[in-house]
Amino acid sequence: MKSNKAYLFLLPAFMFLILFGLIPMLQIVYYSFLDYNLINEGQFTFLSNYSKLLSDEVFWIVLVNSFLFILATPLIIIISLTLALMLRESNKTSKFFRSVYFFPVVTPLVISGIIWRWIFAEDFGILNYFINILGSDNVKWLSQYPINLFSVIILTIWRGFGYYMMIFLAGLMVIPKELEESATLDGASRIQKVVHIIIPQIKPILTFVFVVSSSAALKIFTEIYILIPGTPMSNKSIVSFLFREAFERFEFGLSSAAGVLLFILTFAFSIMNIKIMERGEQ
């Protein structure tokens, strides 16, 4: 009887998961075998969408670009962990800075995008203004590939580090103080304590942040959509490609095939990450 009650509580979430997660996912797999535009009845074309994708040069470029965004992951981890270590003491100053650093997370992305577009603006932007003062020519932050990818990575890091900092802070709270105190008594330096005590203690959190942030990097879309909308598709990510095919060109079959490939890649990448981290723990 007890177990039945437990299922009862799980049921609503389970139903939602099936209705809004599993069924659409299976539908996407089905659509990927069709020539389909949402209006006309789809025509079964078997693997033609996949072969079209794999022979499309732009698809391979956007795939590589998506992997380039993973470069943001170690940077975001280093920045957010460093800030979490600096702000782990619970006093007024650290509470203030925690709020400040969390601010970009709660700022609507459209507003962040507009602000950063003005910062990166090539002729009238503040960044190029200072670069000009230093005697250099304007940098094409938004139009020149791959510099524009770097600009998107900066925006992504700026938006994300506060969120991951909070996760690290929560992890740091549960490390027993005795461990660090005894290390201090043994004469360990601050860096030694971080490397030999803190990082091993928060390894599950590090794994979580690494998996979440790297799969988010693979799926990057909104930052690109807002910051560099007018650049060629070859400057963008796989999700931008998928969005264009579906919602601008109505090629839902092709877009679904790209979605299936992205899912396989993200899934494989996450499993690989977890395995590597687990091996590290052993």
Add this chain to the structure above:
Amino acid sequence: MKIIINIIIVFSMFILSISCNRTSDPNTIEFWTLQLSPVFDNYFNEIIKEYETQNKGIKIKWVDVPYDAAIQKLLSSLAAGNPPDVVNLSADFLAKFSGLNALENFYDYFSYDSLNRVYLPNALESCTFKNQLVALPWYLNTYCIIYNKSLLNKAGFDDESIPETFKELTDFIKLYKDKTGKYAIFWNIGKDSYLPMLLESEGVKMVNPLLTKALFNSKESIELISEWMDLYKTGYLPSESLIKSGASIIELYQSGQVALVLTGPVFLKRIKDNSPDIYKNTDIAPPVVGKTGLHELAAMSISVMKNSVKKKLAVDFALYVTNNLNQLKFCKLATIYPSTISALSDSFFTRSDSTIETRARVMGAKLLPDAVRLRKYLEHPKFDLLRDIFDESIQSIGLGNIPVRQALNDAVNKWDVILQESVKNEK
């Protein structure tokens, strides 16, 4: 176990009730507009009320959708089998949904002659795709030059210096930058590029009349595009001219960064609201044109969806929204032009009180009959793919240093593949 089954039943009924929520009342017409609320709420509520009074028992459900989300919303409503009956579409959206065979042909209800007596011929032409009238023309817009007199005077230019042709515009851009060190204009040449309009206005065809062969790698085309790409590469155009779309065209003018802008007179109000100081020094001039003297017509239209189950009612309502009286009322609320011959000949469009708005209105109304849909390729169902290929070829010249001839040849080859594929599919 019984409780679980009950919950599943209740939950399924809840989901079913959500999915069946849309009304299919045979006397209710759903009418979608593009981003006109809340500014024009009074106007729409008034004309809807009047229609409902004239047609007892008919109800109009007006839904205003944001422009950027319109295409997705319309598409998902079509996929769900619940499309609106009457929908306002822009030129791009019209081409897209016409290509999907989703729009009703008005020639099934009215003869060409009867409509030609009411609507401007060029406006009707802009709603015609493959000999089918897939929409009734609604409000129109045309282009003009909006310029900052103060900036021009400081640089030693007067009203007579305002360019009238594209050739004069390129000379002006160089001269202004050389004199002031600032940009004369922001013109998007790489994203939703204006260059196809320039080519067509100069008499250089982008594509043949049957839409089977791309033609923009001709000698004249290469020369014209090279001239503009040289302007970009030598720093006479803002760096972001290659990646920003037309939506950004007004931003730099409003902030006083550029001296002139080629856009619709409808933007005068935005300049007035956002930058009153710039507005004080603003004046207008006719749009620059090429050798043909033709310029682009921007047309909004009203379509009836093919999937509508109330087509006759919907067609009647579309006719009502676009009639003389309603268009004239609407035009009095914004700097737009009617698509009906009678409304355009109203004294409202011929009398100027010397304010910039009325001068813009009178000038635009005079120019309107010469405005046409310059880009013939918009009629192709994959026009957006063609547009992207052209845009990316321009971007590759500016950013990738690909020679103009090579970039245009590559783009023409890609266009030809798509155009030929469509010919095959039609057969």
